[in-house]
Amino acid sequence: MNFASDNVTGASAPILDALVRANAGAMPAYGEDPLTASLTARFREVFEHPDLVVFPVATGTAANALALAAMVPPFGSCLCHAEAHVTTDECGAPEFYTHGAKLSPLPGTGGRIDPEALAAALAGRPLSVHRMPARALSLSQATEAGLVYAPEALARLCGIAHRHGLSVHMDGARLANAVARLGCRPAEITWRAGIDILSFGASKNGALAAEAIVVFRPDLAETIAHRRKRAGHLLAKGRLLAAQLHAYLADDHWLANAAWANRMAARLGTGLAALPGVRLAWPVEANEVFPILPGPLARRLREGGGAFYDWSSTSLPEGERVREDETLARLVTSFATQESEVEALLDLARQAG
Incomplete structure (x- = not known):
């Protein structure tokens, strides 16, 4: 993952x-x-x-x-x-x-x-x-x-x-x-x-x-x-x-690879946004997903094998902010991302919630 x-x-x-x-x-x-x-x-x-x-x-x-x-x-x-x-x-x-x-x-x-x-x-x-x-x-x-x-x-x-x-x-x-x-x-x-x-x-x-x-x-x-x-x-x-x-x-080939990565990102973003306490910092338009996660959920995902980066909040939309008990994460999909990987991370997130 x-x-x-x-x-x-x-x-x-x-x-x-x-x-x-x-x-x-x-x-x-x-x-x-x-x-x-x-x-x-x-x-x-x-x-x-x-x-x-x-x-x-x-x-x-x-x-x-x-x-x-x-x-x-x-x-x-x-x-x-x-x-x-x-x-x-x-x-x-x-x-x-x-x-x-x-x-x-x-x-x-x-x-x-x-x-x-x-x-x-x-x-x-x-x-x-x-x-x-x-x-x-x-x-x-x-x-x-x-x-x-x-x-x-x-x-x-x-x-x-x-x-x-x-x-x-x-x-x-x-x-x-x-x-x-x-x-x-x-x-x-x-x-x-x-x-x-x-x-x-x-x-x-x-x-x-x-x-x-x-x-x-x-x-x-x-x-x-x-x-x-x-x-x-x-x-x-x-x-x-x-x-x-x-x-x-x-x-x-370049566009087929990118379209697949985009679809996997959209699927991941939709699944994360449906979880309690999670919201997306920006819409998913390409192959990157930026959820604002409750701190405990971010830790649980990492403990369960999910790899992602914390991200800067300096260009958030007006009125949005990341609270002290939250993490703005970046998750990136690729041409090689499998549907099973996306579902595994979402299952882990649902269980943690």
Whole structure:
């Protein structure tokens, strides 16, 4: 009953099979192989964009940091949500790879940036050599609270950013979950809404270790190849990254995995919310569930073998709070979560109540 993260699972069978096939024989190194060469065309098809450029990397941190480094100079700043992964969980990698640019946090319920707060922050920044100018906005899809941005909401935020001369980055570690939830085309919540660079996630949703920097504005791609090499993310056996991404996208495998994870999260959330004394901090929109649990229940679940994290309450809806005798928990499902695991945790919770 491990609901600590969608990183706790291994790789899905189609991706493992693809790796075995790609492992056979000899191919050119450092991304000069045919699998990597055909990856751009595959992404252009999926995102319906004729000019995008793709840079495979091994980790989401590398994707985010290198993407932001291509958008923000050392003397600039990047606006992001106060709980965004780029500012809370990457050990300063964006600042390191931008050579000192600053991440400027903004408020917003459920990890979503408030448009008014964004507009006010940009309007209130004096154009002075004494201040770091804003050069980028980073959005998370889905957010750290498991909520998704609809296309209209993204377009509004991107429009504000672009009017002030900012580029827009999307941390799409759980992009697949958002696409599955919204039932939209990937293009609708990326470049058509105004996203300039996407960190495309696969490792949380079936890949062994594969992410990609997807650049929708070719002018922003000019330095990424060199930045990736300098950062140690141009893999010698690049075909093994490309093989994972090809298998991930083939036959909508990425969306099937995400849809299953979302269904398991919805089932888990509905079951927990039905228990006495339990309420959900935010709606279940992707593959993360955030119940506010009575303290004794949280302890009983852990004692019974349930694994999950305590979570921050800083972006709760107005009027909601976590009392001293309660725990705000995060439970995450994945493509590999079994119905029996969900029911086992719910049975344990019912017994504890």
